[in-house]
Amino acid sequence: MEIELSAFVQNVCKKYGNDKSRLIDILWEFQDRFGCINGEMMDLIAKEISSYRIDVEGVVSFYSFFSKEQKGKIIIRLCNDIVDEHAGMKKIAETFSKELGIGIGKTSADGKFSLEYTSCIGMSDQAPAALVNDVVVTNLTAEKVREIVSSLKENMDPSKLVQQTGDGNNFHQLIHAMVNNNIRKRGEVLLAENITPNAGLTKALEKTPAEVLQEITDSKLRGCGGAGFSTGMKWKMASGFEAERRYVICNADEGEPGTFKDRVLLTERANLVIEGMTIAGYAIQSQFGILYLRAEYRYLRPYLEDVLETRRKAGLLGKNINGKTGFDFDIRIQLGAGAYICGEESALISSCEGLRGEPKNRPPFPVEKGYLNFPTVVNNVETFAHAARILDRGAIWFAGFGTEKSAGTKLISVSGDCERPGIYEVPFGIEVAELLKLAGADRPAIIQVSGPSGKMIGRTQLNRKICFEDLPCGGSFMTFSTDRNVLRIVENFLEFFIEESCGYCTPCRVGNTFLKQQIEKVMKGFASKDDLQYLKDLGQTMKMTSRCGLGTTSPNPVLSSLEHFPIVYSTLVKQENDGLEAGFNIQVALEESRRIAKRSSMIYDPVYAHNENE
Ligand code: SF4
Numbered sequence: 001m002e003i004e005l006s007a008f009v010q011n012v013c014k015k016y017g018n019d020k021s022r023l024i025d026i027l028w029e030f031q032d033r034f035g036c037i038n039g040e041m042m043d044l045i046a047k048e049i050s051s052y053r054i055d056v057e058g059v060v061s062f063y064s065f066f067s068k069e070q071k072g073k074i075i076i077r078l079c080n081d082i083v084d085e086h087a088g089m090k091k092i093a094e095t096f097s098k099e100l101g102i103g104i105g106k107t108s109a110d111g112k113f114s115l116e117y118t119s120c121i122g123m124s125d126q127a128p129a130a131l132v133n134d135v136v137v138t139n140l141t142a143e144k145v146r147e148i149v150s151s152l153k154e155n156m157d158p159s160k161l162v163q164q165t166g167d168g169n170n171f172h173q174l175i176h177a178m179v180n181n182n183i184r185k186r187g188e189v190l191l192a193e194n195i196t197p198n199a200g201l202t203k204a205l206e207k208t209p210a211e212v213l214q215e216i217t218d219s220k221l222r223g224c225g226g227a228g229f230s231t232g233m234k235w236k237m238a239s240g241f242e243a244e245r246r247y248v249i250c251n252a253d254e255g256e257p258g259t260f261k262d263r264v265l266l267t268e269r270a271n272l273v274i275e276g277m278t279i280a281g282y283a284i285q286s287q288f289g290i291l292y293l294r295a296e297y298r299y300l301r302p303y304l305e306d307v308l309e310t311r312r313k314a315g316l317l318g319k320n321i322n323g324k325t326g327f328d329f330d331i332r333i334q335l336g337a338g339a340y341i342c343g344e345e346s347a348l349i350s351s352c353e354g355l356r357g358e359p360k361n362r363p364p365f366p367v368e369k370g371y372l373n374f375p376t377v378v379n380n381v382e383t384f385a386h387a388a389r390i391l392d393r394g395a396i397w398f399a400g401f402g403t404e405k406s407a408g409t410k411l412i413s414v415s416g417d418c419e420r421p422g423i424y425e426v427p428f429g430i431e432v433a434e435l436l437k438l439a440g441a442d443r444p445a446i447i448q449v450s451g452p453s454g455k456m457i458g459r460t461q462l463n464r465k466i467c468f469e470d471l472p473c474g475g476s477f478m479t480f481s482t483d484r485n486v487l488r489i490v491e492n493f494l495e496f497f498i499e500e501s502c503g504y505c506t507p508c509r510v511g512n513t514f515l516k517q518q519i520e521k522v523m524k525g526f527a528s529k530d531d532l533q534y535l536k537d538l539g540q541t542m543k544m545t546s547r548c549g550l551g552t553t554s555p556n557p558v559l560s561s562l563e564h565f566p567i568v569y570s571t572l573v574k575q576e577n578d579g580l581e582a583g584f585n586i587q588v589a590l591e592e593s594r595r596i597a598k599r600s601s602m603i604y605d606p607v608y609a610h611n612e613n614e
Contacts, residue, residue, distance in 0.1 A: 005040065005041065005044065006044060008033070009041065009044040009045055009048055010048060012026055012029045012030070013026060013045065013048035013049055014048075015029075018048055018049050018050070019049065019354075020049040020050065020051045020055075020354050021352075021353045021354040021372065022354055023045075023049065023051070023056065023059055023354030023355075024059070024063075024334065024335065024336070024337055024351060024352075024354055025334070025335070026045060026049070027045075027056075027059065027060060027066055027337070028335060028337065030045075031065065031066055031067065034070075035067075035070055035071045035072070035073060035111075036067050036068060036069055036070045036071060037060050037066055037067070037068060038068060038070075039053075039057075039068070042056045042057050042060065042068075058356050059354065059355065059356055062339065062356040062357060062358075062502075063295075063336075063337035063338050063339050063357070064118065064119075064337070064338035064339065065295045065337040065338035066337055066338075069107075070107065070111065071107060071114045072107045072108060072111055072112050072113040072114035073111065073112055073113075074112060074113050074114070074132060074133055074152055074158060075113075075114045075116070075131075075132075075133060076096060076100075076113065076114065076115050076116070076130055076131070076132050077116055077117070077118040077121070077130060077131040078092065078093050078096065078104075078115070078116070078117050078118065078128075078130045079117075079118060079119075079120060079121045079123065079127065079128065079129050079130060079131075080117040080118065080119065080492075080495075081119065081120040081124060081127075081257040081258065081492070081496070082257070082478070082488075082489050082492040082493070083124040083127050083257075083258060083415045083416050083478060084120075084124070084127040084128045084129065085492060086127075086416070086417070086480070086484065087127035087128045088128055088141075089127070089128040091142055092128045092130070092140045092141075092142065092145055093117070095142040095145040095146065096115055096130075096145055096149065097115060099145065099146055099149035099150075100113050100115055100149055102114075102115050103115070104116060104117060105117075112153075113152070118131070118296075118338070119255065119257065119338075119340055119496055119499060119500060120255065120256075120257035120258065120259075120496075121136070121296040122254060122255075122259065122260040122262075122263045122294075122296055122297065123136060123138055123179065123260065124257070124258050124259075124260060124413070124415035124416075124421070124478070125180070125182045125260060125413065125414070125415050125421035125422050125423075126138035126139050126179070126180055126182070126421075127139075127415070128140045131296065132148065132152070132158045132161060133158045134158075134298045134299050135158040135159055135161055135162065135177075135299065136177055136178065136179050136299060137161055137178065138166075138178055138179060138180070148161060159176070161178075162176055162177060162178045163178075164178060165177060165178060166178050166179045166180040166181065167180050167181050167182070167183075168180075168181045168183070168267060168268055169181075169267050169268055169303075170267060172303055174302040174303040174306050175267065175299065175300060175302075175303045177299055179263075179267075179299075180422075181264045181267060181268060181422070181423065182264075182420075182421060182422025182423060183264065183268070183422060183423045183425075184414075184420050184422040184423060184424050184438065184439070185423075185424040185425055185426065185438060186425055187401075187409040187425030187426060187427065188401070188409070189386065189389050189398065189401065189408060189409045189425065190265065190269060190272070190382070190385050190386065190389065190409065190411060190425055191268070191269075191411075191423075191425045195269075195272065195389070195392075196392065197271060197275075198271075198275055198316060198322075199391075199392040200272075200275055200276070200279060200387070200388035200389060200390070200391035200392035201275045201278055201279055201316065201321075201322060201388065201391070202322065203391050203392060204279045204282055204283070204391040205282065205321070205322055205324045205327065209239065209282055209283050209284070209285055212279060212282060212283040212391065213232060213235055213236050213239065213283050213284075214232075215390060215391060215394070215395050216231055216232040216235060216283070216387060216390060216391075216395070217230070217232025217233065217236065217395075218232070218395035218396075218399070219232070219390045219395035219398040219399055219407060219408070220232075220395075220398075220399050220405075220407035220408075221383065221386055221387065221390060221398065221407060221408060222406065222407070222468065223379060223380060223383050224379075224380045224381075224382035224383045224386065224410070224411075224474070224475070225251060225254075225343070225379075225380035225382075225383070225474055226256070226450060226453075226454075226472070226474030226475075227549075228406075228468050228472060231379060231383055231386075231387065234367060234377055234379070235280060235283050235284055235377055237365075237367040237368070237375075238284045238366075238367040238368075238370075238375040238376065238377045239283065239284040239285060239375075241367070241368050241375045243374050243375050244374070245286070245287065245288065245374045246284050246285060246286035246287075246288075246374055246375045246376065246377075247286055247288050247289070247290065247370060247371040247372075247374055247375070247376040247377070248277050248280045248281050248284065248286050248288070248289040248290075248329075248376070248377050248379075249289070249290045249291075249292060249345075249348065249349065249352065249370075249371060249376055249377065249378045249379075250273065250277050250289070250290070250291045250292065250331075250378075250379065250380075250381055250384055251292055251343065251345065251348055251378055251379065251380050251381070252266060252291055252292055252293045252294060252297065252381050253292055253293075253294040253336050253342050253343045253348060254294065254343065254380075254381070254475070255294060255296075255339075255340035255342070255343045255500075256340075256343065256450070256451035256452070256453060256474060256475070256476050257451050257452055257476065257478075257493075257496060258413060258415050258416075258448065258451050258476035258477070258478045259413050259451060259474065259475045259476040260413045260415075260423070261382060261411035261412065261413045261423055261475045262380070262381040262382060262475075263297055263300070264411075264423050265381050265382060265385055265411070266293075266297065266300050266304065266381060267300065267303075269385055270303070270304055270307045271307060271311070272384075272385045272388050272389070273291075273381050273384050273385050273388075274291075274307060274308065274311060274316075274317070274331065274384075275316075275384075275388040276383070276384030276385050276386070276387040276388035277289045277291070277331060277384050278316065278317065278321065278329055278331075279384075279387055279388060279391055280377055280379070280384065280387060281327075281329035282321075282324075282327055282329070284375070284377055286329065286377075287328050287329055287330070288329070288330065288331075289329060289330065289331035289332075290331065290332055290333075290334050290352055290371070291304065291331055291332070291333045291334070292334045292336060292342070292348055292351070292352060293333055293334070293335055293336065294336045294338075294342075295335060295336045295337050295338045296338070298335060301333060301335065304333060305333060308331055308333070312330070317329060317330050317331060318330055334351070334352050336351060336357075337351075339351070339357045339500070339502075340496075340500035340550075341357050341358070341359065341500060341501075341502045341548070341550055342357040344359050344548050344549050344550065345366055345378040346359045346360040346362060346366060346370075346548075347359045347360075347502070347548070348378060349366060349370050349371050349376065349378065352371055353371065353372060356502070357502065358502045358504055359502070359504070359547060359548035359549075359550075361547075366378055382411055382475070386398070386408060401427045401428070402427050402428030402429055402467065403428050403429040403465070403467045403469060404469070405467070405468050405469050406428035406429065406467035406468045406469060407428070408427075408428060409425050409426060409427050409428070410425070410426060410427075410428050410466065410473065410475070411423060411424070411425050411475060412424045412425075412426060412435065412466070412473060412475060412476075412477050413475050413476055413477065414435065414439045414477045414478075414479065415476075415477070415478050415479075416441075416448075416478040416479040416480050417441060417443070417444075417479055417480055417481035417484070418436070418439040418440050418441035418479050419439070419440030419441075419442075420438070420439050420440045421439065422439075424438060424439070426438075426466075428466065428467040428468075429465050429466070429467045430465065430466050431462070431463055431464065431465055431466075432447060432449070432457070432461065432462045432463070432464050432465075432466065432471070433462040433463060435466065435477065436462070436479060439479065441479040441481075443481040443482050444459065444462070444479050444480070444481065445458065445459060445480060445481055445482040445484065446458060446479075446480040446484060446486055446489065446565075447461075447462075447477070447478070447479050447480070448476070448477075448478040448479075448480070448489070448557075449466070449471055449472075449473050449476075449477055450472060450473045450474045450475075450476055450477075451474065451475075451476035451478075452493035452496055452497065452554070452556070452557055453549070453550070453553035453554065453556055454472075454473065454474065454476065454553075454556060455471065455556060455560045456486075456489070456490075456556075456557055456560040456561045456564060456565075457471070457560070457564050458564045458565060460564070461564065486561055486565050486568045487519055487522060487523050487561075487568065487572075488523075489557070489561075490519055490557045490558055490561050491516060491519050491520065491523070493554075493557040494512055494515055494516040494519060494554070494557070494558070495516065497512045497550065497554040498512045498513055498516060500550065501550060501551070501554075502550070504547060505545075505546055505547040505551060507541060507542045507545040507546045507551055508542060508546045508547070508548075508550060508551030508554065511538060511541070511542040511546075511551070511554075511555070512542075512551075512554050514538055515535065515538060515539065515542075515554075515555060515558050518531055518534060518535050518538075519535075519558065522569060522572050522573065523572065525572055525573075525574075526574075527569075527572065527573045527574070528573055528574045529573055529574075529575075531573065532562065532569055532573060535558055535559075535562065536559065536562060538555070539555030539558050539559045540555075540559075542554065542555045543555055
């Protein structure tokens with residue numbers, strides 16, 4: 001076994017050129033083959049790639065899809081975002097647990113199954129959903145769960161769980177998923193039916209790189225991942241730094257709960273996305289592209305690899321692209337390993353470099369020193385697809401959609417309490433009310449715009465416009481009806497941030513836990529007005545002092561719910577600031593002893609006292 005393992009380590013590391021920047025790929029091979037990456041493996045890997053055990057272990061321990069301990073041959077990951085919770089995930093989890101005979105976070109004694117929760121897997125429009133290894137199972141019911149477990153116990157391959165494929169390209173033999181695209185509204189830019197393949201690239205190559213940069217700038221395209229930075233400016237900056245190499249990275253790590261638009265684009269518009277990356281490569285004079293695919297979308301990888309290979313054969317990737325002498329560009333796929341923070345561009349670059357997905361200090365920004373210290377453009381899947389369309393139809397055409405400062409259309413993933421969850425391509429500037437109407441949300445009470453890191457608004461805000469000037473939206477739009485609990489939603493979001501914080505800086509690592517404790521205190525009715533002030537102060541401190549976007553946005557659910565749902569808080573807090581700490585409820589604590597002693601409190605339990613005195 002030792003020789004076998006040693007040979008395996010050598011072969012795998014050699015496959016990746018013994019390059020430590022490919023550590024994530026190397027670790028995947030071990031996780032897949034052995035169900036873990038144990039100490040002996042880490043030692044051997046470190047030796048082969050001229051690294052240190054501690055560095056390898058640091059990476060293994062960072063990503064939730066890697067494990068030092070032996071996992072089951074089949075790992076069932078249950079999506080625990082709030083939409084899945086509302087859709088009945090608790091019952092689904094209990095049924096899995098009962099049928100498998102193991103608790104959450106456990107592996108069966110025969111080593112066959114592991115059962116665990118995971119953060120949003122990008123299927124909120126078909127919740128409750130889970131991953132069975134790489135296979136996505138959607139719209140789960142207790143009955144479906146019993147069937148799934150029964151089949152798996154009879155050694156059925158998880159891929160056979162897909163008896164009926166979803167809509168659109170999900171039927172493609174290289175995808176073969178039960179996932180549905182649920183495209184509810186097609187706009188004219190990304191989801192239009194009449195897009196001419198490679199028209200954008202062909203027209204781009206007729207221009208100089210500088211002209212392409214100008215076209216993108218003139219279109220007013222802004223990054224679609226959430227931050228909204230000018231794409232033209234970003235590309236210009238990256239091309240302006242003298243460098244031996246430049247990189248183009250596509251961020252397909254959409255981990256914001258409630259977001260699934262990039263999943264649909266990769267399924268339905270993969271060529272357009274790759275085309276956009278190629279145009280960026282031409283514009284900034286880069287030869288290398290990386291598509292960073294989140295592990296939850298691993299089922300799309302064979303299809304995406306096929307798209308890349310087909311384009312290579314067609315001369316659309318590789319050397320002298322489309323006959324343009326001297327323009328060489330190719331793309332590799334980097335699979336993530338389960339870490340929300342890798343959606344942050346500098347953390348994503350760290351992950352591509354084979355490191356823990358921790359954000360880097362800025363400046364320098366990635367456009368100057370990004371991947372392996374070379375100028376790097378990182379853009380979202382949707383942004384690259386837009387770029388390809390802009391080069392095809394022109395900047396003026398694109399800027400004709402949307403508003404003054406938010407040009408174009410936006411893909412929005414709608415989920416939660418509505419009749420038609422799914423993908424909507426709408427022009428920027430659409431009112432919240434209109435989108436809710438399109439989605440069939442007839443009792444909207446709480447709307448979470450842009451995911452947990454975004455804003456929570458209520459019914460008084462329905463006339464707000466989705467655009468950078470008013471209410472920015474990175475793509476997630478969750479709607480909750482009147483019977484949902486605002487504070488439980490906030491608590492779920494905080495649980496998510498606690499789980500996903502990389503732990504590097506104190507305000508975020510500790511602050512999210514404190515926020516959650518305080519919210520729980522409010523929910524139990526123990527909080528005072530001072531506690532609400534504490535929530536506000538702590539939230540603001542975290543926003544000012546956290547190192548990256550996760551920590552600066554994680555207090556948003558607390559702060560925006562305090563702003564827009566003050567009554568929910570005020571009805572639960574003690575109205576008097578009597579100076580007493582209400583974290584410990586002495587009356588509840590004494591209840592059992594009172595009952596045993598048959599004593600009561602005239603002050604706190606008048607009914608009981610009255611009965612006893614009779
Ligand atoms: S803010 Fe949070 S996620 Fe960002 S570096 Fe600090 S601990 Fe890590």
